[in-house]
Amino acid sequence: xxxxxxxxxxxxxxxxxxxxxxxxxxxxxxxxxxxxxxxxxxxxxxxxxxxxxxxxxxxxxxxxxxxxxxxxxxxxxxxxxxxxxxxxxxxxxxxxxxxxx
Numbered sequence: 001x002x003x004x005x006x007x008x009x010x011x012x013x014x015x016x017x018x019x020x021x022x023x024x025x026x027x028x029x030x031x032x033x034x035x036x037x038x039x040x041x042x043x044x045x046x047x048x049x050x051x052x053x054x055x056x057x058x059x060x061x062x063x064x065x066x067x068x069x070x071x072x073x074x075x076x077x078x079x080x081x082x083x084x085x086x087x088x089x090x091x092x093x094x095x096x097x098x099x100x101x
Contacts, residue, residue: 021091023081024100030075032068037096039081048081048093059099072098 025039025046035050050056056067064070073079073096082095 020094021083021085022101023083025079025081027073027075027077027079030068030073035068037081037093039079048083050093050096054093055095057095057097059097061097064098068096 025041029038037048084094
């Protein structure tokens, strides 16, 4: 039993904790070339970097044709950004989805 608890402790300490968060807001600006997105979230401005690996989805969860250059991603559009933080590493945008949660 003691070995099991020790082994379990080692495994849990060795695995980074992955946290995800969904942030809903309205697009204030978007620069597909630079991968930058600025949202208005509850009256505050939030900035995000959109990587090439980020999934760009429509409101049904399907891939959005054109990705960041899609005409649907315009100023004033409501979107949800799904971020991921692994351990102490910086937060990355995992998904950008049309519509609020």
